[in-house]
Amino acid sequence: MSGAALALDAPKERAILSITGKIVEKNAGDKARFDMRMIEALPQHSFTTSTPWFDKPVKFTGPLLSDVLAAVKASGSQISAVAINDYKISIPMGDVGKYKVIVARQIDDKSIPVREKGPLFVVYPFDSAAELRTSTYYERSIWQLKALDVQ
Template sequence: MGSSFLLRLVLTLGLSVLSVAAAALDKPSGPVVLTVTGKVSQKNAADGARFDMAMLEKLPQHSFTTRTPWYPEPMTFSGPLLRDVLKAAGAQGRQLTAFALNDYKTSVPVEDAYRYDVIVARLLNGQPMSVREKGPLFIIYPFDDLPELRTETHYGRSAWQLKTLQVE
């Protein structure tokens, strides 16, 4: 391959990334299930980026099966990667505070979203999660993939009934 071809390829890919990053975030048409506040550049509301379930479903979906302290058997979690949600909101911070419907809150380093395939799970074993079943959203780490994730610290960063991510 010639250097001019590589240059054109890099420029094309770069412009494509810029156009995706510059795309405005749609407004939710259904009930808001997640709000990303704080240091975000892609706002669709005064308080930040709001997502309904359909918006989260449009992001690339991922699944993994893992054991957790909360279920007796391994469970399959599915949803967008946390890093994809942060990119969609234009998050520009280093720390997240996750808030749950039950007033639980936990700190999650943004680095975790890029280092591990952390999912904002919207499905448990292929089914939507009710609030009673820790839903509708659950930040979950792939605990079985890496022994370093099977710690109280990472279990504590997993927030079920997730409603808000504040980017700091």
């Protein structure tokens, strides 16, 4: 995973994502902190999908959740994802390998402001499989992501 090694330099700007729990690579005490440049340094992926939150299909761009977790050498069976407003949801680690879940930093090639679900938004490729178009997976697509705790 080229680019992942760059991800654990200390953040040079304001950190927007913290990862704790069962991780090996850390850059801030017991956690790994990422600023937007570090997120951008990871391999970027895009997909266009329909969602319940937008009137038409939109393009999401960002690193795969699997690449973010690989950058910190995460291991475990569950990921607790926390939003800026403290909304919390559990994402099974199995989803990370089975689906191309993105930690989106852009919607339709534009940065995502906080007031529009940003700056980071965990998104499943809903249009890629019928089983993803259910409330279970919609609930796991957490916007305004600020933290991941791997257990």
